[in-house]
Amino acid sequence: MVMGALERLDPPRVLGDLTLLAALGEGGMATVYLAGVGSGPLARMCAVKLLRANLPDHDYRTRFLDEARLVVRLHHNNIVDVRAAGEIDGQLYIAMEAIEGRDLADVWDRCAEVGRAFPVSLAVYVIREVLRGLHYAHTFPGLGLVHRDVSPSNMLIDWAGAVRLADFGLATSSLKASLTLPGVVFGKVGYMSPEQRATNPWTDVRMSTPCRSSCGSCSPAGRCARPRA
Numbered sequence: 001m002v003m004g005a006l007e008r009l010d011p012p013r014v015l016g017d018l019t020l021l022a023a024l025g026e027g028g029m030a031t032v033y034l035a036g037v038g039s040g041p042l043a044r045m046c047a048v049k050l051l052r053a054n055l056p057d058h059d060y061r062t063r064f065l066d067e068a069r070l071v072v073r074l075h076h077n078n079i080v081d082v083r084a085a086g087e088i089d090g091q092l093y094i095a096m097e098a099i100e101g102r103d104l105a106d107v108w109d110r111c112a113e114v115g116r117a118f119p120v121s122l123a124v125y126v127i128r129e130v131l132r133g134l135h136y137a138h139t140f141p142g143l144g145l146v147h148r149d150v151s152p153s154n155m156l157i158d159w160a161g162a163v164r165l166a167d168f169g170l171a172t173s174s175l176k177a178s179l180t181l182p183g184v185v186f187g188k189v190g191y192m193s194p195e196q197r198a199t200n201p202w203t204d205v206r207m208s209t210p211c212r213s214s215c216g217s218c219s220p221a222g223r224c225a226r227p228r229a
């Protein structure tokens with residue numbers, strides 16, 4: 001998020017004690033907004049993820065609820081911190097810390113735009129930070145969690161350089177109500193590990209995707225081709 005560059009909602013949308021101020025980003029099933037929470041001197045900013053209306057089936061709702069149930073438990077320096085989740089007036093939401101910075105997809109696209117190589121040292125740094133968050137999540141007792149969508153748009157880098165992994169919407173976990181059907185593969189094809197493509201369900205994203213997400217397609221000559229899907 002670049003504060004000055006955000007397009008304000010006019011008028012802001014009010015949802016319980018949340019006031020949605022501007023859209024921060026959009027993914028497959030949700031839109032994330034910058035929001036104010038509370039009022040007066042105690043008012044503060046947060047990011048609020050809302051399940052989009054008009055999605056084709058009810059599974060999205062189940063998946064969003066599953067994501068909420070998971071992420072409220074995870075607290076780590078390399079994972080976007082979730083403060084609350086629930087439903088207000090029929091609208092499912094996840095409220096989390098607002099990251100002032102960019103997602104890695106934006107950084108990567110900007111490098112391509114100006115014809116600069118994505119710096120290898122930065123890629124190594126991002127991979128290391130993401131792996132710290134992933135290790136924490138994947139070894140969290142009792143969750144049996146695998147993220148399954150480790151891709152540039154889900155890695156947020158703030159202006160101070162801290163890296164945080166977001167978006168557990170496609171994660172598998174023993175806590176989840178939505179089950180993956182045999183033969184159905186979740187995630188972005190361009191960032192799947194070879195093991196996952198070969199439908200070995202467990203070894204999937206543990207190593208390969210963070211590496212591919214951060215530097216897989218950047219050549220030393222400065223051509224950055226980010227897989228889109």
Ligand SMILES: Nc1ncnc2c1ncn2[C@@H]1O[C@H](COP(=O)(O)OP(=O)(O)O)[C@@H](O)[C@H]1O
Nearest residue numbers: 025026027028029030032047098099103153167
């Ligand atoms: N906490 C946050 N602070 C700032 N921007 C965010 C935050 N969470 C998500 N975003 C932005 O919103 C986009 C979509 O969020 P995400 O959780 O990935 O939704 P989806 O499940 O629809 O992919 C991200 O790619 C990122 O650019």
Ligand SMILES: [Mg+2]
Nearest residue numbers: 027153154167
């Ligand atoms: Mg996403």
